[in-house]
Amino acid sequence: MPETSATHLVLIPSYNPGPKVLATVRAARAQWTPVWVVVDGSTDGSAAQLQALAAEDAGLRVIVLPENRGKGAAVLEGITQAAAAGFTHALTMDSDGQHPAELIPAFMAASQAQPATMVLGKPVFAADAPALRVNGRKVSNGWANLETLWMGIGDSLYGFRVYPIAPLRDIMQRNRFMRRFDFDPEAVVRLCWAGVRPLNIDAPVRYFRADEGGVSHFRYLRDNTLLTWMHTRLFLGFLVRLPVLLWRRLQSTT
Template sequence: MTTASTTHIVLIPSYNPGIKVFETVRAARQYWNPVWVVIDGSTDGSVDGLKAMAEEDPSLRIIHLEQNKGKGSAVLHGFEIAQAEGYTHALTMDSDGQHPPDLIPAFMAKSISQPQAMILGMPLFDASAPMIRVKGRQLSNWWANVETLWAGIGDSLFGFRIYPIAPLCEVMHKQRWMRHFDFDPEAVVRLCWHGVKPINISAPVLYFRADEGGVSHFRYLRDNILLTWMHSRLLLGFLMRLPLLVIRRLQARSSAQAERLT
């Protein structure tokens, strides 16, 4: 049994995930305690199964939202509860089995050693990854790096990552975006603007076929339009913040040089 953490949780937003969700949650619990699942209005029958698992496992918590409100809204809801209960960090991962639960301890250890940073998974793709998805995320990553003045975001879309809860809640409460599929890339960009340092750790990602239990809610036209609109907003915000970002970058460089000289 893993040692219970009083500062870091695993939080899994879940919307119609299919059968992989049970394997995902069991694996996450094998490597961490506590694990929370935020059910975002699922209608696929997974709700009852997850609640039954929680009845047998006091370290598994199920938060059930009756209506689907989007990934960002589900994460924010879970983070607000976690913050009220004294937790400071949360590792988010998808419920469909694509993310590597065995890397949870390594990500948590890095976060515990550098609590002011966000720990971002850097996906390693195998042959199962759709090429159109891989190429599409390269464009999103390029824009995210432009918008943060190349602050070090390795991958803007990979949802296997650890956020410091307080700054993310602060950022999300100040504006009405980041509530749907656009949550992951906008979160890292805005946290960079907020002064949160990104640290990248490589992590494999798996894509499952439908006959393997894979479920995808990605819609190419709808979600690419959403991402385009998101990056348009972020680019405008970047231009407004550019002088401050340059000053921060120069200050960080000066501090690093001073440390090397001492």
Template sequence: MPPAPSTTHLLLIPSYNTGPRLLSTVQDALAHWQPVWVVVDASTDASHEPVVELSRHTPHLRVILRPANGGKGATVLTGTEAALAAGFTHALVMDADGQHPANRIADFMAASAATPAALVIGKPIFGPEAPNIRLQGRKLSIFFANLEILGPGIDDPLFGFRVYPLAPLHRALTSTRFARRYDFDPEVAVRMIWNGTPTLNIPATCRYLAKSDGGISHFHYLRDNLRMIWLHARLLTQLILWRWPAALRHQRRRRS
């Protein structure tokens, strides 16, 4: 039996050329939570068409089609604005390719309901199939993200399995013209903390899907690493010039 639909918390799945895994990801999500919204970022591979067809006879599934590709952050912003207009207060953002654990959706939503002001951040538990270079790169991202908030608070800035309070998320996204592509996950977490949002970090398993398993990655090694360098340069500059009092307030609240 599917779960009763929530009137406050929805599941948001941004998708761009995800391939055949999109439909199974949506079906798994619907088995654990409703409503589920899929925001398609101008996909060209027709992967969203079976989901659109499913939505025609699934009451709590909605598909939003963006006319032009803008990146994950832009896609989440589209979903956030639509969710706020519909009266929702929180959204769990989940990757479209099946890497995130659908069986943990209800746990994360319950944690959010118990601490509604908090950004609930997933801390990934990888299996042995995860490439070591990816794991080492994450350690560097974790170091810089916590440097930018002057201490702990973001156990993993790259893992996209999170429950966002929508109003603070919208404020963070509209305060910058960045955080629209690969820089979305780390930048929005840091900005929300600077703006006073507390965090709750919860472990969750993460499947690394190779191409042979149907995994699709849009990560471009040179382009996106340069984007991350620029991201941390910007955030560290802002921290030094005027954000450090907000970061210190966050750390004082954590200690208390």
């Protein structure tokens, strides 16, 4: 039986996820109650499939956005509604089967034990993971750790993580960015700036080939340009906050 919580929910943003979405949602539901899916303007028919699944499952809720707004915007919609329903934490995971649903209870337990932290998945890649994706993320991770004075972000891009809802929602409402692909790294950097410490847990990640049902919306030039602009903004913000970050670092070592 899945574990049930009145404070922690699983939140799955989804945009044209491909054939693995139903298996992904069922796997999450086998581990946890409740599970919410935010359909971000999908045009592949997955919204109707998920709504049909939810009609037979009281532990599953589907929120359908009329147009594609981006991953960050979908998460913001989800956590805003979750906060209104009394939830305090959300575990985010992708809808395409890449993230390990079987680790949901362990991540939730870590969050429940230390609710002031954010629990970040640290990806463990299979041997067949695309080298471009594996090596390319090292650049973003390097910048994220510099921008937080090495507070301990194990991986800035892996979206399997548990967020405390209140600080994340407040940060997103104050910033007009963080709405698309750049949501994940900017969220962890800004949460670190707000004093939310990261807790890292290893978690496998799998990249499926197209013949295995894999779907990727990553566009190398577009998305790396977006990440470059994001880290430019964050670095400027880091320089403004540097005295405070240095003071925190000194306090933590005394």
